Amino acid sequence: WSASDLENVRVDVSKLRGRGGVIPSSAVETFFVRYTLADEFGNACGPHDPAVYPPHLCPDMLEPAEAIDIPGRTVRPVWIRINVPAAAAAGSYTASVKVVSSNAGSRVMTLKLNVTGRTMPELAARRFYIDFWQHPAAVARVEGCRLWSDEHFSLLEKYMRPLADLGQRTVTATLNKDPWNHQCYDLHEDMILWTRDIDGTWSYDYTVFDRWVELMDRLGVNREVNCYSMLPWNNELHYFDVAADSLVNVKADPGTAIFEELWRPFLHDFSAHLAEKGWVERVNIAMDERSREQTGFALELLRDAAPALGVAMADNHDSYRNYPDVDNISCSIWNTADPSVLASRRADGRITTFYICCSAPFPNQFTFSSPMEAVYVTWYSIANGYDGFLRWAWNSWPENPAHDSRFRTFPSGDCFLAYPGPMSSVRIEKLREGIQDMEKIFVLRDEYSAAGDTAALAALDSTLAMFAGLIPDEGWEDRLLAARESLNR
Numbered sequence: 001w002s003a004s005d006l007e008n009v010r011v012d013v014s015k016l017r018g019r020g021g022v023i024p025s026s027a028v029e030t031f032f033v034r035y036t037l038a039d040e041f042g043n044a045c046g047p048h049d050p051a052v053y054p055p056h057l058c059p060d061m062l063e064p065a066e067a068i069d070i071p072g073r074t075v076r077p078v079w080i081r082i083n084v085p086a087a088a089a090a091g092s093y094t095a096s097v098k099v100v101s102s103n104a105g106s107r108v109m110t111l112k113l114n115v116t117g118r119t120m121p122e123l124a125a126r127r128f129y130i131d132f133w134q135h136p137a138a139v140a141r142v143e144g145c146r147l148w149s150d151e152h153f154s155l156l157e158k159y160m161r162p163l164a165d166l167g168q169r170t171v172t173a174t175l176n177k178d179p180w181n182h183q184c185y186d187l188h189e190d191m192i193l194w195t196r197d198i199d200g201t202w203s204y205d206y207t208v209f210d211r212w213v214e215l216m217d218r219l220g221v222n223r224e225v226n227c228y229s230m231l232p233w234n235n236e237l238h239y240f241d242v243a244a245d246s247l248v249n250v251k252a253d254p255g256t257a258i259f260e261e262l263w264r265p266f267l268h269d270f271s272a273h274l275a276e277k278g279w280v281e282r283v284n285i286a287m288d289e290r291s292r293e294q295t296g297f298a299l300e301l302l303r304d305a306a307p308a309l310g311v312a313m314a315d316n317h318d319s320y321r322n323y324p325d326v327d328n329i330s331c332s333i334w335n336t337a338d339p340s341v342l343a344s345r346r347a348d349g350r351i352t353t354f355y356i357c358c359s360a361p362f363p364n365q366f367t368f369s370s371p372m373e374a375v376y377v378t379w380y381s382i383a384n385g386y387d388g389f390l391r392w393a394w395n396s397w398p399e400n401p402a403h404d405s406r407f408r409t410f411p412s413g414d415c416f417l418a419y420p421g422p423m424s425s426v427r428i429e430k431l432r433e434g435i436q437d438m439e440k441i442f443v444l445r446d447e448y449s450a451a452g453d454t455a456a457l458a459a460l461d462s463t464l465a466m467f468a469g470l471i472p473d474e475g476w477e478d479r480l481l482a483a484r485e486s487l488n489r
C-alpha cells in the first residue's frame with residue numbers, strides 16, 4: 001500500500017540460500033491478488049437479490065502479472081508460492097523480496113523458509129481423494145475457440161493441469177445432453193453423439209469422449225471416469241434421427257418403456273467400446289441427487305444391460321446405506337455417514353467422500369468464505385472417516401468471474417475455484433495446504449503403525465477428533481491452527 005499512486009509495481013524474489021544449498025528463484029512464484037464481486041450465503045440455493053444481498057469485493061484470484069499500477073490509499077496483497085524441490089536439503093533458507101515501483105523506488109523485505117527432512121509423496125501415490133467436476137465447454141466459451149477443436153483440446157490440457165497437480169483422480173464426462181439441465185452459464189455439451197438410423201438401429205460416436213479421457217490420462221487423472229448421467233435432471237435425452245434429418249429431444253422417465261428402449265442399446269454398445277479401449281474397470285455410470293425410486297430403476301437396468309460397469313453417486317438420500325455395493329458414493333454434508341460403514345466400504349476398495357455445495361454455509365469455498373475453510377474441509381473429511389471430498393465445480397464459470405463471481409441462485413463462487421487464464425485462487429492454494437496436511441497424516445499413521453507406536457497413533461487420532469461432527473463451535477480457526485502446528489511438530 002502507499003499514500004500516493006504507484007506505477008509499474010513488481011515483486012522480485014531472489015534465490016533462497018541456506019547452509020545446505022540453494023533453492024533457485026525459479027521455484028518461487030509471485031501473484032497479485034485480485035478482487036471480484038461477491039455476495040453472501042444469504043438464501044442458500046435460492047434467489048440472491050442484489051438489493052437484499054448487496055455485492056462487495058472479495059480477494060481471491062491470483063494473477064501472475066509482471067507489473068501493475070496501484071492507486072494511492074489502496075491495498076494490493078501479494079501471494080508467494082514456493083515449490084520446494086524434493087531434493088532440497090533440510091535447513092533454514094533466506095531470500096530477499098524486493099518490491100519495485102518505477103516512480104517510488106523500492107522496498108526490500110526478508111523471506112525465511114524452514115525445510116524439513118521429509119518429502120511429500122509423489123502425486124500418483126497420494127491417498128486423499130478429491131473429485132472436482134470439470135466443465136470443458138466453459139473453456140471453449142471464455143477462450144473464444146470452437147468446441148472440441150484441436151485448439152480447444154490444447155487449451156483444456158493447460159486448464160486441467162493445475163487440477164491434476166492437486167491430485168485429482170476422476171474424469172467428469174457426459175453420456176448425452178446436459179445432465180444438469182443448464183444449471184450453469186454454459187451447457188455441458190455432448191461428448192457422445194447418438195444416432196438412430198432409418199432402420200431403427202443405433203450408432204454412437206465416441207470421438208470426443210475418447211479424446212477427453214485420453215487427455216486426462218496424460219495428466220495423470222486416471223483412476224475413474226464418472227459419466228453423467230442415466231438420470232439427467234429433466235430426464236431428457238436427444239439423438240440425431242436420420243429419417244427425420246433432425247435432432248430429436250425425448251423425455252425418458254425412469255421405469256418407462258422409452259427409458260429402456262433408449263438406454264439398453266447404448267449400454268451394450270458403450271460397454272463393448274470401453275472393453276476395446278481397456279477402460280471398463282475405470283468407468284462409472286454416475287448420478288447426481290436423484291430420488292431413491294429413480295435411482296432404483298436406473299440401477300436395475302444398468303446391472304442387467306452392462307454389469308461390468310461401475311456406479312458413482314453424489315447423493316443426498318443416504319444411498320450409501322441403500323446401495324452398499326456402489327463403487328463411488330459422495331454423501332451430502334447434511335447426511336453424515338456412519339464411520340463403521342465407511343471403513344467397511346474402504347476395506348472393499350470402494351470410495352466414499354462427502355460433498356459441499358450451495359446449501360452448506362460452513363465449511364465451504366465460496367469467494368466470501370474464510371480461506372481457512374478450504375483447509376478445514378480436508379480435516380473434516382478424514383476426521384469423519386471419508387476418503388476425501390467432492391465439489392462442483394472446478395470451472396463452471398459465470399459470464400465474467402474475474403469481475404463478478406455471483407451466479408443466479410448460488411452463493412458467489414459456488415460453481416468454480418479456478419479462473420479463466422487459467423489462474424489459481426486463494427481458495428485453491430488453501431485447499432492445497434489442506435490436502436498436504438492429509439498426506440502428512442497418512443505418512444505418520446504408516447510410520448507409527450509400522451513401529452507399533454500406539455501412543456503416537458492415539459495422539460494423532462485425538463488431534464483429528466477435534467474435527468469430527470458437522471457444525472463447529474466458536475474458535476474453529478484457532479483449533480485448526482493448533483492442530484496444524486501439532487501435525488507439523
